[in-house]
C-alpha cells in the first residue's frame with residue numbers, strides 16, 4: 324500500500340517544540356537552521372501535465388491545489404509543458420513576482436530536465452541548487468496509469484516530500500579547479516590502449532605504462548579472434 328505517512332502531518336505553521344529534556348527536537352533544530360540561515364521560506368511549486376503523460380493519469384488540478392496548502396508554499400502553478408519556453412517563463416515570472424527562494428518542479432525524471440530547471444531558476448536570479456524536483460511521470464503516472472485516485476494521492480505525497488526537502492536546500496557554488504591536461508594509463512592491454520587513444524583524441528597528453536616488453540596484453544598472444552577469425556594484431 325502507498326505509504327501510511329500522510330503529508331498533512333506537517334504542521335501548517337511549524338512550531339518549535341521542546342523535548343522532555345527541555346531541548347529542541349532534532350527535527351525542530353533542522354527546521355530552525357533552515358529558517359534562520361535563509362530567512363523566510365517562500366516555496367513555489369510547478370506541476371507539469373506533460374500533455375497527457377501525467378495529466379492523463381493524475382488529477383493535476385487537484386495536485387496543484389493541494390500543493391498550495393503545504394506550509395511555506397507561496398504559490399502552486401500548473402503548466403502544460405513546464406520544460407517548454409512558456410512553462411519556464413511561468414517559473415521565472417513567479418520567482419520574481421512572489422520573491423520565491425525555493426522552487427519545486429513536479430514533472431519528470433531529473434535525468435531529463437534537472438539541468439534545464441537549474442538554468443531556468445538561475446536566469447531568474449535564484450541559486451540553481453535551490454530547485455528540487457518531484458518525479459510525477461516515471462514514478463507515478465506511467466506506473467499507475469490505471470489508478471486515477473491512487474496516482475493522484477501518490478503525486479501529492481511526492482510533492483509533499485519534495486517540498487519538505489526544499490526547505491533544507493542551501494545555495495551551492497560550483498568550483499572551477501585548474502587541471503593538468505595530462506593522463507597516466509597503467510597497462511598496455513586492449514583496454515589501456517583504447518583509453519590512451521580516447522584521451523589523446525580528447526586533447527590530453529598521455530603516458531602509457533606497460534610492465535611487459537611490448538603492448539597488446541593477452542590479445543597480442545592470440546593467433547585468431549572470434550568471430551571473424553582475423554589475426555589478433
Ligand code: SF4
Nearest residue numbers: 371373404406430431
Ligand atoms: S518537464 Fe518533463 S514532464 Fe514536463 S513536459 Fe517536459 S518532459 Fe514532460
